[in-house]
Amino acid sequence: MTDNPSGTHGAVLKDSAPAEGGPLVELRGAGKSYGNIRALHGVDLQVHAGRVTCVLGDNGAGKSTLIKIISGLHRHTEGDFLVDGRPVRFATPREALDRGIATVYQDLATVPLMPVWRNFFLGSEMTRGPWPVRRLDIARMKATADRELRNMGIALDDLEQPIGTLSGGQRQCVAIARAVYFGARVLILDEPTAALGVKQSGVVLKYIAAARDRGLGVIFITHNPHHAYMVGDHFSVLRLGTLELSADRSEIGLEELTNHMAGGAELAALKHELAQVRGVDVEELPEESDLTAPVATSPEGTP
Ligand SMILES: Nc1ncnc2c1ncn2[C@@H]1O[C@H](COP(=O)(O)OP(=O)(O)OP(=O)(O)O)[C@@H](O)[C@H]1O
Numbered sequence: 001m002t003d004n005p006s007g008t009h010g011a012v013l014k015d016s017a018p019a020e021g022g023p024l025v026e027l028r029g030a031g032k033s034y035g036n037i038r039a040l041h042g043v044d045l046q047v048h049a050g051r052v053t054c055v056l057g058d059n060g061a062g063k064s065t066l067i068k069i070i071s072g073l074h075r076h077t078e079g080d081f082l083v084d085g086r087p088v089r090f091a092t093p094r095e096a097l098d099r100g101i102a103t104v105y106q107d108l109a110t111v112p113l114m115p116v117w118r119n120f121f122l123g124s125e126m127t128r129g130p131w132p133v134r135r136l137d138i139a140r141m142k143a144t145a146d147r148e149l150r151n152m153g154i155a156l157d158d159l160e161q162p163i164g165t166l167s168g169g170q171r172q173c174v175a176i177a178r179a180v181y182f183g184a185r186v187l188i189l190d191e192p193t194a195a196l197g198v199k200q201s202g203v204v205l206k207y208i209a210a211a212r213d214r215g216l217g218v219i220f221i222t223h224n225p226h227h228a229y230m231v232g233d234h235f236s237v238l239r240l241g242t243l244e245l246s247a248d249r250s251e252i253g254l255e256e257l258t259n260h261m262a263g264g265a266e267l268a269a270l271k272h273e274l275a276q277v278r279g280v281d282v283e284e285l286p287e288e289s290d291l292t293a294p295v296a297t298s299p300e301g302t303p
């Protein structure tokens with residue numbers, strides 16, 4: 001654990017209990033309705049220290065709803081939500097943070113024109129001197145941000161540069177390092193690679209693995225089974241608000257996971273829709289059964 005020198009930032013771990021090998025966070029038959037829209041229903045999920053739990057699913061599957069419950073933004077309306085084995089009901093995200101549950105949202109809450117080190121401490125600035133002459137401890141914040149980023153293996157040339165000049169991937173990495181520094185035990189990442197290219201996605205995946213190796217329980221939300229499979233220890237696939245698959249890495253291969261995501265039935269429906277559109281050769285699209293098969297060679301007699 002990193003040192004967390006006294007400053008004005010809150011004690012993140014204030015009332016957390018040791019997990020003793022049990023899950024840090026657990027959902028049992030959890031669900032959420034918005035009025036009469038049932039966004040999530042009957043979901044079981046366990047998040048363990050030192051493991052990456054991937055939550056996959058198509059648009060509208062309920063991924064964001066799930067993490068909003070865990071991060072304290074929304075209250076579940078059915079089932080149980082437990083932290084360190086005890087049922088909880090967070091009123092605010094602050095309460096979740098106090099239990100060590102940190103969320104990195106895709107639209108990162110950073111101030112683009114402020115330097116990197118300033119964003120690292122945003123809302124939890126270090127100060128020095130007694131009240132009323134207390135001032136920001138700029139030197140200590142710069143040195144700490146520099147050390148923490150290096151500890152995570154994140155090399156930035158200049159922490160004075162505005163965070164807005166960093167790439168999307170680099171900003172995600174700063175947010176991950178920040179959560180680790182402020183004592184997160186559970187790190188939730190909502191589609192951190194969705195807007196990134198191949199290389200930057202690789203960098204973010206590397207820091208997800210680094211956070212896991214530091215013993216955090218990571219919840220990694222993604223559309224991309226390939227990204228999930230590169231770092232995941234467990235895979236939970238949501239479909240229309242319910243859990244359609246929950247499997248450990250030892251129980252499922254990338255191909256099968258991709259198949260679950262692609263949704264054979266939905267592909268068939270899409271093919272039917274596309275058949276109505278001129279200029280799309282649906283014969284060239286894969287059959288449902290081809291999704292797990294090796295790439296088919298052209299049958300005899302076709303040009
Ligand atoms: N505040 C809300 N009020 C009413 N319905 C909502 C609300 N938030 C989400 N929903 C509905 O709940 C369902 C699940 O939405 P959710 O945002 O959790 O999906 P998602 O898996 O995160 O999708 P995406 O990949 O598009 O982000 C959707 O049908 C959505 O319309």
Ligand SMILES: [Mg+2]
Pocket residue numbers: 063064065
């Ligand atoms: Mg979402």
